[in-house]
Structure formats: C-alpha cells, structure tokens
Amino acid sequence: MDETGFATHDHSGCIEAGLARAGRICAAAGARLTPLRRQVLEILLAEHRALGAYEVLEHLRQNGHPAQPPVAYRALDFLVRHGLAHRIERLNAFVACSHSGRDHAPVFLICRACGAVAEAGWQPGAGQIGAAARAHGFRVEAVVAEALGTCPNCRAAAP
Amino acid sequence: MDETGFATHDHSGCIEAGLARAGRICAAAGARLTPLRRQVLEILLAEHRALGAYEVLEHLRQNGHPAQPPVAYRALDFLVRHGLAHRIERLNAFVACSHSGRDHAPVFLICRACGAVAEAGWQPGAGQIGAAARAHGFRVEAVVAEALGTCPNCRAAAP
C-alpha cells in the first residue's frame, strides 16, 4: 500500500509495514533507527493524524520514558530528515509519512473535524506553484502545500 | 500595480497605495481601519518580507506605542481576516497582501537569503491540490501554499 488516504484499513498492518519500511530506508541510508526513534515513529503511525511534539512527548512518558522536550524534537527531526515523517506547518505538528519513495514532494489534506491527514504526491515544478516560480525567476527548493477542509467520512457523519 | 514580485519598485508609492486600498476595502466591508490597525499595516507594507508578531510589536514600540503582545496579534488578526495581510505558516510571520482582489487564494514565494516574499494568485480547485482533493473526496476550505527557495536578486548576487 502506497497511500492510505481517508479510507479505513487494517491499522496494525499499517504500523508494522511502516516500521519495516523505516528499517529498510535507514539501513540503506546508513542511518540509525534507534529504539527511541523507532518508538516515536510508532507513536505517529498509531494515529492517522498529526501530533504535536508535546503530544508525542506525552505518549513517550505514558510508555515509561521520562523524556524532556528535546528528546521528542530530536527524534522528530531525525524522522523528518529521513522522510519518515513530515511536519505540518499549519498545525505545528508531525505526521508519519505514508509514501514509499524517498525525496517525494507531498501535499497534505487535513480534515478540520477529525484531524486525519492524507498525504498525496505531486510534481514539484509542475502546476501552478511551478508556473508562479518561473514567472518570478524564483528557484524553488522546498514547498509547503497543505489543504484544510473536511474529509468524506466527516461529511457523511455530519453533512 | 497588482503584484510586486521581486522587482525593485517605488516603495513609498507602494505603501501609500496599500493604505489607500485598505481604506477602500474596510469602508466597503463596514470594518474599522483604526489608527492602530493602520499603523500595523503600514509597518508590514514598509518591508517586503514577512514580520513576526514580536517584530511588529517592536516597531510599534519604536513608534512610541507601549504595546503588549495581544495588541499586535489582534491587529494582525484583523488584517488577515480582511485580506489585507497573510500569515506565512512556514515562518510564523505576517506579510502585507500585494493583491487587489478580495478572497484570493495566494501562493507565496519566500526567499531564504533575503527574506523577501512574493505573492502570486492561483486557482484553488484547479491544479494538483484540487486533483488530489477530488481523488480523496476531500472538500478544500483553505490552502497553505508556500515555496521556499532563492529569488533572482539573491542568485544574481551570490550565484
């Protein structure tokens, strides 16, 4: 499975697959997926929404880890650097990556009602941001693309 | 002038035009462009970059206004609600709007080197975010679209 979207699915398999994929990516990159980093990724994978760093910290503490803020931020930073998680700017929060490829440019669909975050791929350089950049002579190095709205599940529940 | 981009231009005229436009928009909307709000807008217009709320606050204080944080945040919130300024999520900062129309969906080009922010219009619903939303059955209500990179001036200066 490359992308989960808002569809319901087997979540335990989803977590296992995410952890396995993370192991492969880190091995290939020569990066160390330590128990702490793995645990933070597991926390993110267990939700289908973005978690704030202090929420992650709370989960760590509930797991018996007496962590201080830098512990969460450093692990999250590692995951983001290696493409295993993404930062959602609009929410000051982090979400597990649900795409396989490295170096993808994601666009996020964030549900206001339930907090779920779907991740879709896109072509940086193509489309309207690319056109605007070319028109201004601007060289794009990173893109933040986040849409807020309502997911189909929540519209079905409260239309 | 509808858009400034990264081109150099007459800045005093730029500020005056922005304030005049703000006056028209507020009059049309029945909103009050009070001296404080006008002053904050003027501070934003005087730079071509995004300013943090505390930077705005610092400018207010230098102008003799003994302001506390809520003063800046409330004025910025007003400007954003009325489309006179935009919040740049990636920077936790605010920039004066450089487009005429109300209810436009902006995309921002943010230069890493000089901090300048250019604003381009776009068609929400069209393009790749719209396509991703349709594919997921997601209803988009607001979009954050921000590109980080280098502007032509900075690439010319340090290629």
Add this chain to the structure above:
DNA sequence: TGATAAAGGGTTATATTATAACATATCAAG
C-alpha cells in the same frame, strides 16, 4: 439625548511551541 449594546484597546498573566547548552552514554573504526 441619553441608555445601552458592541467593538476596540490596555494590561497582566500564562499557555504553547521550540531550542541552546552542556553532561553522559553508546557506537563504529582503526
């Protein structure tokens, strides 16, 4: 006009998000 509701602004305190700085521990390479 004067009462009154609604909006704006002043101020204090505090919540939330994020990082600097330094000590200790663990790992990988020679």
Add this chain to the structure above:
DNA sequence: CTTGATATGTTATAATATAACCCTTTATCA
C-alpha cells in the same frame, strides 16, 4: 582499547501565542 562521532539525558530559557479582565470608544436606538 582508545578515539572520534553520534545519540541521549537534563536544565534552563527563548520564541510564539492566547486567556481573561477591565476600561474606553463607537454605533444604535428608544
């Protein structure tokens, strides 16, 4: 084993943002 690099633990604090309260100004209308 030792050494350099990476990771983690810990304290303190910086940076961003808002709650809550009070008073003033503005708009509305009997």
